[in-house]
Amino acid sequence: MTEIKSIYNTQKEFFNSKKTRSIKYRKQSLRKLSTIINKHEKTIYEALIEDLGKSKYESFLSEILFVQKEIKTMLKNIDYWAQPKRVSGSIYNFPSKDYVIPDPFGCVLNISPWNYPFNLALVPVVGAVAAGNTVVVKPSEHSPETNQILKTIIKESFDPGHVTTVIGDSKEAQQLLSLRWDFISFTGSTSVGKIVAKAAAEFLTPTILELGGKNPCIVEESAKIELTAKRIVWGKFFNCGQTCIAPDYIMVDNKIKDRLIEALKTSIKDAYGENPSKSKSYGRIVNTNHFDRINKMIKGGSVIYGGESDVSKKFFAPTLLLDQNLESGAMQGEIFGPILPIITYDNIDEAYAIMNRFDKPLGAYMFSKNKKNIERFKNEISAGAIVVNDSIIQFINSNLPFGGIGNSGVGAYHGEHSFNLFTHFKPFIKRSFFPDPFLRYAPYPKNWGWIKKILKYV
Numbered sequence: 001m002t003e004i005k006s007i008y009n010t011q012k013e014f015f016n017s018k019k020t021r022s023i024k025y026r027k028q029s030l031r032k033l034s035t036i037i038n039k040h041e042k043t044i045y046e047a048l049i050e051d052l053g054k055s056k057y058e059s060f061l062s063e064i065l066f067v068q069k070e071i072k073t074m075l076k077n078i079d080y081w082a083q084p085k086r087v088s089g090s091i092y093n094f095p096s097k098d099y100v101i102p103d104p105f106g107c108v109l110n111i112s113p114w115n116y117p118f119n120l121a122l123v124p125v126v127g128a129v130a131a132g133n134t135v136v137v138k139p140s141e142h143s144p145e146t147n148q149i150l151k152t153i154i155k156e157s158f159d160p161g162h163v164t165t166v167i168g169d170s171k172e173a174q175q176l177l178s179l180r181w182d183f184i185s186f187t188g189s190t191s192v193g194k195i196v197a198k199a200a201a202e203f204l205t206p207t208i209l210e211l212g213g214k215n216p217c218i219v220e221e222s223a224k225i226e227l228t229a230k231r232i233v234w235g236k237f238f239n240c241g242q243t244c245i246a247p248d249y250i251m252v253d254n255k256i257k258d259r260l261i262e263a264l265k266t267s268i269k270d271a272y273g274e275n276p277s278k279s280k281s282y283g284r285i286v287n288t289n290h291f292d293r294i295n296k297m298i299k300g301g302s303v304i305y306g307g308e309s310d311v312s313k314k315f316f317a318p319t320l321l322l323d324q325n326l327e328s329g330a331m332q333g334e335i336f337g338p339i340l341p342i343i344t345y346d347n348i349d350e351a352y353a354i355m356n357r358f359d360k361p362l363g364a365y366m367f368s369k370n371k372k373n374i375e376r377f378k379n380e381i382s383a384g385a386i387v388v389n390d391s392i393i394q395f396i397n398s399n400l401p402f403g404g405i406g407n408s409g410v411g412a413y414h415g416e417h418s419f420n421l422f423t424h425f426k427p428f429i430k431r432s433f434f435p436d437p438f439l440r441y442a443p444y445p446k447n448w449g450w451i452k453k454i455l456k457y458v
Helices: 002-016 023-039 041-052 056-081 119-130 144-157 170-177 190-202 225-241 254-272 288-297 348-355 371-380 416-421 449-455
Strands: 085-087 096-104 107-111 134-138 163-165 183-187 207-210 216-219 249-253 302-305 319-322 339-345 364-367 386-388 423-431
Touching (some): 002 163, 041 056, 056 225, 119 144, 183 190, 190 207, 225 339, 249 348, 254 302, 254 319, 339 348
Parallel strands (some): 183 207, 249 339
């Protein structure tokens, strides 16, 4: 605890030095981060292969590229975003000059997960630094190789006290959460998110909680089956299914069930071959505990494709599961792995009844050409994001806020939304010594009906 307290105090001192208030300094720090990432790119790939079995191409797309694009977005826009904005004054304050001033919160704690250990550790850092904060990053202990290169990159990119890494497990996380931060960013499970929220509430610390949930995927009769299957397979089995916004289960119109299942099987073979264990494009389960949890999920359903596994290699094949009665382990909670339950419906109202059994998801997907069904889905489903005719692509566009609702999270970030998230927009009013109307001060007038009428319309 002594070391963590020392890091915390150093962060406070660095922020109080006012160095991070300089836009020039923020931009210099982000440019250096970009350069250091490029310098260590090969090591990043090697770490992600070791931790998650990620291919270099998948690591580039989902980890490195996204961080670099976020840096580029901040560098392009920070000068404008960070400027005070003049707003209209009020008749009650006339004459005055009124502004909103973007102000950093201060010292930020970012607790990041293991499934995208590079991306989700650094993207919040980029936003927090752009907004003028200092950051302590606590990455998940389940991605140890990536943690080491993260620590190296952060140390080489930032001044001591600006951004720092704390390596450890739940013990270190609890110690960090016992301190009074100015903002906390957490990405992970809903159960741990509640612990973080409780710790933050002790100090009334604002938070962003990026959690998860059971993301539904409706395949309606009018959908283009082959392309639908290809897009679902890509979104579901990317990163071996360990993606918080991946489709969690499919609900398909009974009329096209068999066609969809065959198309899904074909798409899996096209993507990963007849033997996915030999595919260089298919990842691995993060550890044996997670492997055992996933293995239990196929019980209670009917495996119609895949199911093969090898715990020694942390391999679990892309698996399709029929579960009409919602009794498998896979339908009892978020899967977060390469298992895809399939449920049929005869009337789309049945699909809505199933979705309503679960908490609000991080993402919700529908494949359809039926405008009426699309409108209903868009308007009736409450989720972090709604996507029609594709899956997980909402994460890619930094112009869109990324975040959950209810049990799937609080707050949103990416691009300008990240800058806004880590910024307190401070109102500022400057008045002259121009005399005030006598009506402002006591003693108040006895007859003020005419004043009431005037003020109601100004």
